Amino acid sequence: MDANLRQRHTYSKLGKHTLPTEKKPFEDSSIISTSKRDVDTPIGRIVFSLITCLAFFTRFFKIWYPYEVVFDEVHFGKFTSYVSYLQRTYFFDVHPPFAKLAFAFVGWCIGFDGQFLFESIGDNYIQNKVPYIGLRALPAILGSLTVPLIFLIMKESGYGLLSCTLSAAFILFDNAHLAETRLILIDAMLIFFITCSFYSYIRFYKQRHDEFSREWWVWLLMTGVSLSCVISTKYVGLFTFVTIGGAVAIDLWNLLDINRGLTMASERFFKHFLARAFTLLVVPFLIYLLWFWIHFAVLTKSGPGDDFMSPEFQATLADNPMTMQAVPIQYYDTITMRHRDTKVFLHSHPDKYPLRYEDGRISSQGQQVTGYPHNDTNNFWIIVPAQVSPQEVYKDRVVKNEELIKLKHVVTSTYLLSHDVASPYFITNQEFTTIDEESAFGDRSDDATFLLKIEGGNKDTEFQSKAGPFKLLHYPSKVAMWTHPKVLPDWAFLQQEICGNKNVLQLSNIWYVEDILDLDPTRLPSDMPRKPKSIPFWKRYMELQAKMFLHNNALTGSHPYSSHPIQWPFLIRGVSFWTKESTREQVYFIGNFIGWWINVLMLAILAGIFCGDQLSTRRGLSILNSAFRTRFYNSLGFFFLAWAAHYFPFFLMGRQLFLHHYLPAHLASSLVSGALFQFLFTSTVEGPVSQRFVQGKPAVVSQRIKMPLLAYCFAALIISGLVGGFIFFAPFTYGTPGLDVDGILRRKLLDTYELHWAK
Structure with a gap:
């Protein structure tokens, strides 16, 4: 038996089905490395800690201001007020209940009595004794945690410290992400769980050589739970299912490679399929149903949402006109x-x-x-x-x-x-x-x-x-x-x-x-209280689902701050959230133009490399080495899929759309930028020099990623630009200080920015 066959035999005895000698070099970053990457050094840990601290500082800085209702706090604040969960009165909304239940739970924990109505933008929180800072703290915490999660996603994907730092910085110093996380809005929750989904799936994917192990199951299950939280917050979470689902489909397809030892008739292949189907479809659906069950269990009284439902549904609510009059x-x-x-x-x-x-x-x-x-x-x-x-x-x-x-x-x-x-x-x-x-x-x-x-x-x-x-x-x-x-x-x-x-x-x-x-008195309803009717959960659930989708698709009216998807990556239009004329202060929702335009450039470079590689390969040439190509299509391909899945579907929608709908895609584009930065500035991709086995796992002696001095200069320049752009728009993000006309005009980079007091 030659050395190659002996190695195959040894690996087979370990119960593994991926043959390391058949494995392409650089195929994944889950290999055990005998050299420490810069991201794992004390400097790397210091940078990670600094990024985390800055995330919490920027998100919680002056979180008390404005001390008035801002933009869609009118909408989402109502769900913790007297018309909703805290008073148990039925309401109707086009979004699933998870995020609103979370706000209601926080309101209950901090002692909010639910009497403030959130009726209009500008209503004063302090005068009405509303514990609004506690409510704003929930998205602020989740928004803060999103930044270090981005860093960890890049780290677990095998990238160096510069790439990890850059991707995190694109989110850390972005004004749009910051604005969403400081207010009583649900997009910060959506983006946090999207990030959790990506991180969990990457951690699961790295365990594929240790299939059906405890860690393998934990991270696969965590992916399913995260996906459920995404879809239970907003229905655009379906795009995250498409991203993970696409990666899973490719993974299952690769498992059918005969070199993996799994055939179509293999019981082991179907175990893989069923495990993914159960944890990524069944478990998320059951958790999704749980929030609706809690929703119905809490909202038992008649409320402003009654009219949206059928007479049969309304008859299940106490004090409803259907049952009373x-x-x-x-x-x-x-x-x-x-x-x-x-x-x-x-x-x-x-x-x-x-x-x-x-x-x-x-x-x-x-x-x-x-x-x-x-x-x-x-x-x-x-x-x-x-x-x-x-x-x-x-x-x-x-x-x-x-x-x-x-x-x-x-x-x-x-x-x-x-x-x-x-x-x-x-x-x-x-x-x-x-x-x-x-x-x-x-x-x-x-x-x-x-x-x-x-x-x-x-x-x-x-x-x-x-x-x-x-x-x-x-x-x-x-x-x-x-x-x-x-x-x-x-x-x-x-x-x-x-x-x-x-x-x-x-x-x-x-x-x-x-x-x-x-009306004949004999037809008048009895003075005796009528007991609400009871109908099965599934019937109520299906009716509410149909109403939610119908009303969501019917949001086609015009809005002064709506925008088209083609405008989002270039920050053509923002949204006015709040104004205070006496101090000339305003909250204007706009991203960090430096970061957003760099991301667009990086996406264009990525597309150019892909097209060039495909064309050269077609002509029998190769502009990329095998190490670069494998990581390019596997890792960068996943990030690009995430961007495309969270962006292009909006072109098919006829409903009202706003800039904040692009935030999940912007997050994915930040991952693309950080990853592509490493490819552009290093010819050495971390990969194997020789193969061997360590503790039963395929291991390599790997090279450190050596970034040239020019890369550090460019990274410093980009981060400086991000910080500068962030500070430049900070008065519009934090709502203070007020600016004079010249200060506002300097920030009116495009005529489409509808800034107040710009003349």
Whole structure:
């Protein structure tokens, strides 16, 4: 038996399935090195400690300021206030509950009574005795820990001290990451767990020569738990699943290499597959479900989120109008209807639409149908069956979901109608008017017919007052009855326009019945309290999931600070978070332009190297040595996959997007920059000189990474630039001090920066 076969035989007896002689050089950084890298020296530990201390210092510096509600603290602060977890009142949000539960838990721990409402930007925390610093401390701690985790990711990936320091510095001195971590916002939590996912997976991957060992299982399970926390914070966490999933798929594919000793029929291969499937899919899903179970267990009372849910769901909440005041609506009841968003009543009066509108368009000159904010007899409508039938047939019969109806205006004895005539303000929307009874049941019967769609209802759902949100769809044209805050001119007495909206899924199409007039006392709800109903967890969970995805996709309206993905890497636009006119202070969300533009340059260089290598290889040449190429595609490829997976999907989205959506991709690009820096400045990649076995593991005698003096100069220059850029924008990040006009103008690097008091 020659030496090579003896080595194979020895390794096989150890129970390993990767043959070291078949292994490509430099394939991974998990090998045992007999020389100490600079990152493991006392200097390396000092740098790591310094970076960690600076992270906590920058994140907690003046965390008490501003002492007012800032930007989306209005939104996420509510989840710890009286309308949510601390008061157990039901709310609705498009994000999963994990991060909000974490804030509520912190609020409970620090004694927050939940009475502060977080109603608007600028509300004073100190005057209202809100322990806001404790709430801000949660994202600040997680944001601080993210920085040393970046350092450790680079270290565990086999990079030297300079690369580790640079990648961490890109996050440490970034103004955008800092701004998100100092406020009651959930993106710091999202980014922290994304970083944990990357770190855990790299630690797991390094254990692959010790498969199914304790450490192997621990880091694989930690990857799954981290992934669950990511997706349980925001649904963009799906992109992190794509990143890890892509790496796992490649790993499993490599396991099928015949040189690994695992065949398609190998029981060991399927153990690998099942282990990954269980820990990276099943475990995260179970943890994800746990947060929703806690969410439902805590929120047991009626609250502002009731209207988003089906009547059946609302009936599970204590003190809900569905259980307290809801009355089934019968045919020929006289009702009033209100728009859920603007609260106006569906209204009509004898006055007609003008012959011509201001833009010259001609109307139908029909009776006006408008939205009116006050109680009035012109708000009364009778609900009647769409088909001509003796009244006795429908008398005392409850109206149900998806039935065809007509609405009779009580005062003018006319019927609601929509037709193919443009509305006063929207040429794409249909006009709503009324017609006489003969036409409504004669030649224009279809135009006066509407389909009742109860939100979340099924065929047997009864139409009820108070708690039965519905859409009224015009039967022939399928447009939804809709209104908006802009009032009509004097000819309509400054009332709101009612028109037909072709976007049926739009959330602002929803109405509800405010009252039933002249209600028979026998139909009134009993004074006895009604016990909330109980429905299975899975049914509530599936309904909430559907509502969350629907409403998230419906966030398509314009916003003054929204931006497009193509603008993010170049910091074309920021977001105004908070202003204080008396001191000319402001919090403006913008990144460190030095770091962001260097990352863009590094991504471009990476793409250039990849294209050059592929082209040269195609022509039978090789511009990269095997050591460089292996590390380039394995390690840098993983970081690039993370960047691409967290960036390019946003181009497919139609919802509102903001600069903070790029932060996970920016984090990944910082890993790319640090790794590529080492490749650009050293021709010696840590790798094997000779192979042997140490304690049953493949080991190498490795070379130290020797960085030239030029690399240290460039690193010092980059870090100095990062510090300078950070300090330059610090007044906008910390909200203090206020700047004069010249100071603001110097920081207005682009005309697209909407800075206050810049003139």
